[in-house]
Amino acid sequence: MTDLFSKFDPLIAERQALLDSGVRDPFSIVMEKVLSPTEAVISGKHTILLGTYNYMGMTFDADVIAAGQKALEQFGSGTTGSRVLNGTYQTHRECEDALKDFYGTRHAIVFSTGYQANLGMVSTLAGKGDYIILDADSHASIYDGCYLGNADIVRFKHNSVEDLDKRLGRLPAEAGKLVVLEGVYSMLGDIAPLKEMVTVAKKHGAMVLVDEAHGMGFFGEHGRGVFEEAGVADQVDFVVGTFSKSVGTVGGFCVSNHPKFEVLRLVCRPYVFTASLPPSVVATAAASIRKLMHAADKRAHLWKNSRRLHKGLRDLGFSLGTEEPQSAIIAIVLPDQAVTVRMWQALLELGLYVNMARPPATPAGMYLLRCSLCAEHSDEQVGEILQIFEQAGKAIGYLPSQAA
Amino acid sequence: MSDRTQVYDRIVELIQPLNKKGIALAETTTFANDLELDSLTVMDLVAAIEDEWDIVLPLNMLPELENIGQLADAVAKLAK
Secondary structure (H helix, E strand, O other), X not given: OOOHHHHHHHHHHHHHHHHHOOOOOOOOOOEEEEEEOOEEEEOOEEEEEOEOOOOOOOOOOHHHHHHHHHHHHHHOOOOOOEOOOOOOXXXXXXXXXXXXXXXXXXEEEEEOOHHHHHHHHHHHHOOOOOEEEEEOOOOHHHHHHHHHOOOEEEEEOOOOHHHHHHHHHXXXXXXXXXXXXXXXXXXXXXXXXXXXXXXXXXXXXXXXXXXOOOOOOOOOOOOOOHHHHOXXXXXXXXXXXXXXXXXXXXXXXXXXXXXXXXXXXXXXXXXXXXXXXXXXXXXXXXXXXXXXXXXXXXXXXXXXXHHHHHHHHHHHOOOEOOOOOXXXXXXXXXXXXXXXXXXXXXXXXXXXXXXXXXXXXXXXHOEEEEEEOOOOOOHHHHHHHHHHHHHHHHHOOOOOOOOO | OOOHHHHHHHHHHHHHHHOOOOOOOOOXXXXXXXXXXXXXXXXXXXXXXXXXXXXXXXXXXXXXXXXXXXXXXXXXXXXX
């Protein structure tokens, strides 16, 4: 019998070699207690969290928790059904209403995860004979959406307006085209030049979908995302997002003004063939989304944290993924896996959790320590975070020990 | 239609920098098993080929193009 697992042997060996060198496994962290949006207990140690996507710190908001508890009591623990059959409760409708109000759109559709939102939208919108034009560094859910569908897939160089223009220009003028962009690219925390890209997409007669997973809550006047800040809201056909970042729970969505949008509820397989979200989850999402409409102070503090961490890390001598702080993600670029894991572990031992990212998730084979900030990180915590980085960097010999 | 031999020769030139193991390249050399190219490298190669011949080589065609000869056939057909 052929062992179907033998194809994973190289990865198993690489991982074992890493663990044999005495480091902890970066991909099997357990949080024993979660104390707040910014603190948890990991292996018995009080730890500052700098690797969540809890950008707006909504997970422990009293109103959000109360909404979830009420729905849990009134509607029970789960729907046990598809959105199109027995799985749409009043809570789901109210959640979609909150999204429509937040985005100012006529339609909103809630999926069970953000991954499924992209999987469903990309695979359903572009069919056989249509083209999907996507950024080379697109999230896995967008690529998987392409492979679930039957469209022809064309990839352009990351964030290159010129390359997008060139590749769109090669496609048949009459063919259906969907350009898929992201507001914030989550590995390096860089943002897309959406104004220029959307203009180019429209010049070639394409529809545009923008994933604002990492932009919702703190870009643009209403916190809708990078597309709002770029001033192209009236030209973007579909905005996809998630509840698992700024909203602080789990779930995915798409909002649009397309007059035929509602038909997706019948034809979009990742929407139809799965159970809907538990009522408590959509109730927390709705409460959180409505609060995010009035979160100007939190937004301002999140941006302040991002600018301070970016400058502080650069001053310490770290190489960063972006020249300027562009989002709530600050990525530290390290030379190889060994240094990255040692640094990651040194930080953890000093009480700081960040995300490690490695190929194939990263662009150009980079090894990254990705810091994601929260509006609830206090000024004192950001100061402590920078001290821990300095101490860890010196401890592993990456930063020169005589440096400031 | 572009000359198949010219297309093949140019593709071999484009692949040579990716040929880390320095194996002999032939019509039957496969991208995954022989050249051990990961999916990102293959997608970058596709972009270079699209620009070279000003064609569209959709990524969903890749599973059918396992070796250099098959890729040359596809490019020669598209580059009219």
